[in-house]
Amino acid sequence: xxxxxxxxxxxSGRLWRSLGELGEVGAYFDADADLRGVRRLALTDADLxxxxxxxxxxxxAGLTVTTDRIGNVYGxxxxxxxxxxxxxxxxxxxxVATAGRFDGCLGVLGGLEVVRxxxxxxxxxxxxxxxxxxxxxxxxxxxxDMLGSAVAAGRIELDRAxxxxxPDGVTVGAExxxxxxxxxxxxxxxxxxxxxxxxxxxxxxxxxxxTRIGVVxxxxxxxxxxxxxxxxAAHAGTTPQRLRRNAGLAAALxxxxxxxxxxxxxxxxxxxTVGRQVNYPNLINIVPERTLITVDxxxxxxxxxxxxxxxxxxxxxxxxxxxxxxxxxxxxxxxPPVVFPQGMRDLVEKHxxxxxxxxxxxxxxxxxxxxxIAALCPAGMIFVPGLYDGISHNPREYSTPxxxxxxxxxxxxxxxxxACTAR
Ligand SMILES: [Zn+2]
Numbered sequence: 001x002x003x004x005x006x007x008x009x010x011x012s013g014r015l016w017r018s019l020g021e022l023g024e025v026g027a028y029f030d031a032d033a034d035l036r037g038v039r040r041l042a043l044t045d046a047d048l049x050x051x052x053x054x055x056x057x058x059x060x061a062g063l064t065v066t067t068d069r070i071g072n073v074y075g076x077x078x079x080x081x082x083x084x085x086x087x088x089x090x091x092x093x094x095x096v097a098t099a100g101r102f103d104g105c106l107g108v109l110g111g112l113e114v115v116r117x118x119x120x121x122x123x124x125x126x127x128x129x130x131x132x133x134x135x136x137x138x139x140x141x142x143x144x145d146m147l148g149s150a151v152a153a154g155r156i157e158l159d160r161a162x163x164x165x166x167p168d169g170v171t172v173g174a175e176x177x178x179x180x181x182x183x184x185x186x187x188x189x190x191x192x193x194x195x196x197x198x199x200x201x202x203x204x205x206x207x208x209x210x211t212r213i214g215v216v217x218x219x220x221x222x223x224x225x226x227x228x229x230x231x232x233a234a235h236a237g238t239t240p241q242r243l244r245r246n247a248g249l250a251a252a253l254x255x256x257x258x259x260x261x262x263x264x265x266x267x268x269x270x271x272x273t274v275g276r277q278v279n280y281p282n283l284i285n286i287v288p289e290r291t292l293i294t295v296d297x298x299x300x301x302x303x304x305x306x307x308x309x310x311x312x313x314x315x316x317x318x319x320x321x322x323x324x325x326x327x328x329x330x331x332x333x334x335x336p337p338v339v340f341p342q343g344m345r346d347l348v349e350k351h352x353x354x355x356x357x358x359x360x361x362x363x364x365x366x367x368x369x370x371x372x373i374a375a376l377c378p379a380g381m382i383f384v385p386g387l388y389d390g391i392s393h394n395p396r397e398y399s400t401p402x403x404x405x406x407x408x409x410x411x412x413x414x415x416x417x418x419a420c421t422a423r
Contacts, residue, residue: 004416006354008121012405015113018057019404021107022093023101025050030098030395037395038101042094042136042147043071043175050093054108054133061115063131067183069158070151071135071176074185077115079419081127087125087419088377089114089411090132091199091369092148096140100397102404106384107369108133110198110408114415116387125419127193134182134369141166144333149372154188188376194344194418195379197370198407200399202392205362206385212406213352213359214383215345219371220269220314220363221305224333226294227254227316231325233281233289237394245324248279248288253319254312258295261308271365273298294332300363302337338371344380351413357406382407382414 018400023038026046030037055073058065063075076086091107111131118125134152139145142164150156162173176182201207206214219415231247251274258272295312299305316327345361352359362383364371370379384407386392386399 004123004125004420005121006125006413008117008412010113010117010405010408010412011120011407012230012401015109015404016401018109018112019101019105019324022050022053025053026095029173033395035330035395038095038099039096039097040099041097041140041141042092043141043172043179043181046354047094048179051133053338054093054112057112058131060118061119063111063115066185067181068152068185069182069187070148070161070172071179071181071183072148072152075115075131077118077125077129077131079125080082081126081422082128082211084127085191085193085377086130087415088130088132088195089197089415090130090134090136090186091197092134094136094138096138096393098394100392102386102397102399103202103392104137106399106404106407107197107199110404110411113223113408114412117412118346118416122182123414123416126422127419129415129419130192132369135171137369138376142172145367146369147172149369151187152189153372153375155372155375158187180372191376192373193421194377195370196344196348196382196411196415196418197368197374197379198382198384198411199368200392200397201362201383201390202366202386204389206360206383207387207390209360210358211360211385212357212403213348213410214362214385215348215352215359216340216343216370216381216383217363218300218337218339219368220298220300220365221302222333222335223297223305223309223331224365226330226332227251227293227295228328228330229291229293229325230328231287231289231291231323234287236285236287239287244287246287247291247325250319250325250327251277251291251293253323254293254316257315259312259401268299268301270297270304270308271300298365300337301356305337335367335371338374340370340374340380341378344378347414347417348380348382348410351410351417354413355406355409357410380414382410
């Protein structure tokens with residue numbers, strides 16, 4: 001075993017081949033995109049096949065593989081001081097139903113490539129390095145994203161997680177049992193020394209600026225609301241305006257107000273989306289009796305998010321008063337913003353600069369496992385740009401071999417520095 005050498009680089013061809021091979025597991029032909037896509041929903045047979053492929057590669061790279069109670073996989077490369085807390089790296093390999101090959105897989109296979117590279121060069125580290133595959137990050141099958149990492153970090157209790165079911169009524173627990181994925185590692189897991197994740201940006205900013213590396217500041221806050229608006233059905237031709245209690249009108253007023261709140265700039269960098277709207281009875285000549293809308297709020301700033309939620313609640317009361325409807329509001333998800341420690345951001349920025357790569361600070365608009373593990377230890381993320389405005393959750397998702405190699409080279413050097421830190 002030799003000591004660390006700053007001239008080491010990953011094998012970008014090997015990384016690319018691994019991404020391609022994993023991308024064949026659960027592949028399907030997407031007629032809309034006229035391309036092959038990937039469909040590996042969490043804890044399905046396809047997901048299991050993907051896990052088996054990657055776990056085989058982990059073992060071949062000399063890693064000791066364990067699994068925790070929620071099916072998160074950890075591949076361990078021993079350290080010289082093997083009792084010290086490990087540096088954890090990784091991401092997820094489950095996908096949405098219409099996915100590309102990169103979302104999550106770059107973090108896992110990039111982590112594997114880091115281990116393979118350290119092996120090739122005989123590098124030993126003080127601390128162990130562990131490579132994680134987290135269960136059900138996407139949340140498309142069981143309705144809550146970052147499920148595995150949230151259980152590992154203690155935000156979601158194991159029993160609650162196991163009870164969650166998919167649209168066919170199949171539970172997380174039943175699928176974990178069926179696949180033999182309930183492992184011996186207790187949750188929440190013991191805090192690692194640090195966590196780093198390489199991920200595609202899934203947005204247009206880096207590519208537009210020609211920047212090679214995104215140093216991720218943090219993950220923005222997310223609040224999901226479901227508003228059930230109840231009015232009164234009435235004939236469209238015979239009911240005078242003053243006698244109407246129009247649920248659809250109330251939904252429209254709330255939607256417009258949200259847009260005004262965003263455009264006012266009074267709530268920082270807020271985004272608001274009414275993505276679902278269902279009228280009842282949904283007929284041309286009947287005033288809507290009931291309307292269901294969903295509200296997705298995003299904000300980098302937790303205080304601004306709370307102010308927006310409060311002001312929306314006050315406005316909803318105004319709408320009730322004005323239109324005679326009643327609104328039942330339910331919060332279906334709420335995660336606070338996560339800010340990664342300055343030290344982790346500096347580390348990523350420094351290694352990008354050492355490798356001659358341009359970098360910029362960016363905030364993640366999407367949720368990530370790193371946002372959960374940040375509750376346990378200093379966490380950070382490395383973003384790489386994608387083509388086609390960073391389109392993701394789509395077969396057109398594409399980051400070049402060079403972009404992938406850039407992110408994983410930064411990961412290699414940042415992880416090696418962390419793993420050689422004694423304290
Ligand atoms: Zn992802």
